[in-house]
Amino acid sequence: MNQIKESPFDDMLCFDVYAVNLAFGRIYKPLLDPLGLTYSQYLVLMSLWTQDDQTVGQIGGGLGLDSSTLTPLIKRIEAAGLVVRNRDPLDERRVIVSLTDQGRALQAHSSHIRSCVVSGLGMSLEELQQLQAMIRKLRRSIVAQDQD
Structure with missing residues (x-):
């Protein structure tokens, strides 16, 4: 007997x-809004x-992002005063991104974010580590x- 699927997405891991x-x-x-950051901007700052x-x-x-995706993101963070971009004096084609004092200070204001997220997931630390290992694989x- 055929089992009826609830959703066409049931068999799609993606x-x-x-x-x-x-x-x-x-x-x-809601954790990043008070800091004026999007998740992608937060990842750049974490890096x-x-x-x-x-x-x-x-x-x-x-981050697994190409420069055409990353550059506009970094420009927005720069406009917020969190980073500066400068050409590499040894290779003008390369742009070096550096934290400003304001960008460094934001780290202290965001230190609670990861622990808040982990505590809200409803899984043990061991389960999360196993899941993360499988996702990385x-x-x-x-x-x-x-x-290839």
Whole structure:
């Protein structure tokens, strides 16, 4: 006997990943709005808080974004006074992104965000670590297929 599907998306892992991404966006939005940041801007700042003075290519490599997507995002963060962009004196083609004092100070105001998100997920730390490991494995597999 054929089982009736509730949704045409039931067998689509990509849809579940997409839906989880949207759900994460809804979790992060009220946490980031008071800081005046979008999730993507927050990720760029997190990258710079870990290592300041990165090229656009380095930031993009870490986030999996190309420079055409990243540049407008960085320009908006720059307009907010959180970063500055300067040409690399050794290679004018490269743009180095650096935190301003205001951008560095924002790190202290955002330190609670990750713990708030994790505590609201309703899963144990072990479950989240296992899930993250599987998602990273999936991402590596997809990227490897993309490069073939």
